[in-house]
Amino acid sequence: MNPVARARRLFQDRFAMEPVAVASAPGRVNLIGEHVDYHGGHVLPVATAERTAVAVGPARGRLRAVSEHFPDIEAPWPHAAARAWSDYITGVAAQFEPDAPLLAGGLAVAVASDVPAGAGLSSSAALEVATAAALGAWTGRPPTASRLAEIAFRAETEFVGMPCGMMDQLAAVHATPHAALLIDCRTHAMERVPVGVDLVLVESGESRGLRDSAYSERRREGAEALRLLRPRFPNLLGLVDLPPARLQTIVRGLPAPLDRRVRHVVNENQRALLAARALGGGDHAAFGMLVNASHDSLRDLYECSTPRLDAVVTAARALPRVLGARLTGAGWGGAVLVVAERGGGGDVATRLATDRELAAPAVRVVTPGGGVRVE
Numbered sequence: 001m002n003p004v005a006r007a008r009r010l011f012q013d014r015f016a017m018e019p020v021a022v023a024s025a026p027g028r029v030n031l032i033g034e035h036v037d038y039h040g041g042h043v044l045p046v047a048t049a050e051r052t053a054v055a056v057g058p059a060r061g062r063l064r065a066v067s068e069h070f071p072d073i074e075a076p077w078p079h080a081a082a083r084a085w086s087d088y089i090t091g092v093a094a095q096f097e098p099d100a101p102l103l104a105g106g107l108a109v110a111v112a113s114d115v116p117a118g119a120g121l122s123s124s125a126a127l128e129v130a131t132a133a134a135l136g137a138w139t140g141r142p143p144t145a146s147r148l149a150e151i152a153f154r155a156e157t158e159f160v161g162m163p164c165g166m167m168d169q170l171a172a173v174h175a176t177p178h179a180a181l182l183i184d185c186r187t188h189a190m191e192r193v194p195v196g197v198d199l200v201l202v203e204s205g206e207s208r209g210l211r212d213s214a215y216s217e218r219r220r221e222g223a224e225a226l227r228l229l230r231p232r233f234p235n236l237l238g239l240v241d242l243p244p245a246r247l248q249t250i251v252r253g254l255p256a257p258l259d260r261r262v263r264h265v266v267n268e269n270q271r272a273l274l275a276a277r278a279l280g281g282g283d284h285a286a287f288g289m290l291v292n293a294s295h296d297s298l299r300d301l302y303e304c305s306t307p308r309l310d311a312v313v314t315a316a317r318a319l320p321r322v323l324g325a326r327l328t329g330a331g332w333g334g335a336v337l338v339v340a341e342r343g344g345g346g347d348v349a350t351r352l353a354t355d356r357e358l359a360a361p362a363v364r365v366v367t368p369g370g371g372v373r374v375e
């Protein structure tokens with residue numbers, strides 16, 4: 001059964017009524033453009049075929065949240081952040097409050113998902129976006145696509161308190177099947193790029209560990225670099241606007257490790273643009289080389305890889321028909337993306353899954369899917 005049917009069934013079973021609305025949204029895998037979204041740079045994500053479905057309805061002044069994977073939550077409504085999985089739902093609902101009298105009476109939610117949590121697929125954005133679409137459908141005044149992404153983003157940053165960029169939410173809303181989305185994270189301009197290669201995702205099995213605190217630290221470093229560069233570049237909107245040709249000279253004036261961070265951000269943004277062009281133009285070898293360069297930069301300059309992620313990357317790059325490999329998502333654990341020649345992905349996935357030394361907990365072929373849907 002697909003997650004939509006499962007969410008509906010779970011809702012009926014647990015709340016003994018029909019849901020008022022059901023929506024679903026995908027996870028995402030970023031092909032390139034890592035740690036640039038919060039600097040206003042370019043990213044190139046695809047949505048996963050795996051989706052999260054959310055069914056919603058009224059609950060007599062209570063929050064009642066049930067999920068296939070997490071413990072039941074029952075609490076008074078409206079509901080403050082509780083450091084529980086339901087925060088992603090409450091955070092989204094909070095964005096609707098002023099203009100959604102329907103929700104005032106409480107909220108029953110059932111969640112079913114094929115997007116694994118903690119695997120670097122942004123299961124949180126899938127949950128937020130699906131919830132926003134379901135609640136929007138319930139109010140009878142569905143938000144526009146860009147508003148949906150905004151609602152989900154605010155739930156994550158303001159309510160849950162994760163200082164992420166907007167890539168994950170934009171991808172979960174706007175993705176289309178068989179294509180990657182080149183997103184300008186400043187203007188939200190988007191371009192669809194056909195994906196003529198195979199994509200394989202290897203879970204590292206490393207838990208999030210330091211991820212949230214290290215991510216916040218990188219954001220502080222970025223802000224500090226910007227502050228130090230201001231006197232020299234009074235009109236600089238973000239680090240990605242620094243001229244790449246003069247980068248060497250520019251970073252010489254910055255203390256370590258800010259010089260390394262800036263080099264990564266500026267070059268990674270350029271790589272994302274070049275990679276989108278290479279992929280769209282069918283130059284898959286060039287695309288693979290840019291993917292490799294992205295990992296090396298994340299490892300050496302942004303310092304968000306781990307020995308385990310590096311080992312997976314090295315093993316993948318040694319396989320026939322592999323064009324490139326890199327960590328994808330925030331890093332510090334999570335997953336590795338392997339780019340293979342069209343038709344080679346299945347074989348590459350099998351080899352990586354059966355590599356005893358690697359012992360990867362999960363290897364999956366990624367089929368780029370579509371964005372949010374009201375069911």
Ligand code: GLA
Nearest residue numbers: 034035164165166167329330
């Ligand atoms: C996490 C965040 C995204 C993005 C990536 C790094 O996935 O949620 O906004 O910053 O890290 O590219």
